[in-house]
Amino acid sequence: MKEKIILGMKKSLPICIGYFPLGLAFGVIAQNYGMNPFEVGLMSILLFSGSGQFITVAMMTIGASFLTILITILLVNSRYMLFSAALSLHLKKFPSWLVGIITAGITDETFVVATTHFKENKPEASFWLALNVTSHLSWICSTILGAFVGNFIPNMETFGLNFALPAMFIALFFMTAENKLMVSTGIFAGIFSMFLINFGFTDSNILLATLVAATLGVVLKRWKAN
């Protein structure tokens, strides 16, 4: 069990490195908006979502209503529902309370790293929790740090830190694209997502592109099998 925990922490290390500049940037922006480190920390504990948190602060800044923010986050983070559904296949033997704790740590990054690991290993709660909790802690700490240091941090671009998120997603794409069909499905999803953004679906593009592309993927798979 101890080895599984250490393995989980090791696997979360690149996630932590990627989260650090993002979390720092979020803390700075939230502090500029007027949030204190406690509020930033609470938000990172409860939301644990880069996209969700940046959008929330951006919307508060322009004075969006409570309901508008809730609906937008529901759309922007709706991919977690799909991730959760996909993870149910690995959570079969776990009691509900454990499912609750594990799924609370779902992000794009922890989801892909966990599912990639479970392709060759049995789902282990200790590994999974270590991965999620370490990643979550790094997110919480870096956002709080950002809120404390505020504008004292140097220009992120000098260190390439602004590219941490795209670089992480590029790796996640290659980790999830196991075969040609998945690569094609992904490319279609990316292009369709661009198309939706172009037509103003900037909150729902990810969900819509995923729903359409995954359906296309299944249809192609069935069609090829026949």
Place this chain on the structure above:
Amino acid sequence: MESKLIVLILALGAINFSMRFFPALILNKLDLPEVVRDWLSFVPVATIAALVLPMLLEWNGEIVNISLENKNLLAGIPAIISAGITKSLGITLATGMIAMALLQFI
């Protein structure tokens, strides 16, 4: 003002937790048909692609900028190559960030 923010954070937290928890909790108890499992197997790659392509093509507020100005796209090339070869999160992250840092000097 401040308590309003805390209420918002709690509400958003509840939404995010529900979206993360309930699908797994409910589907966990069912035996999903093969077509649904197949469909779910395409979700990760589709979501990640739908997230990353806009990030790479966007530059300076333009939705699509395919030119040498777009440093996200330029730094993306070595990152894609290293991800394709290594499939490693750490190595891709390092390659992409170093490429982006070097691009600041050009």
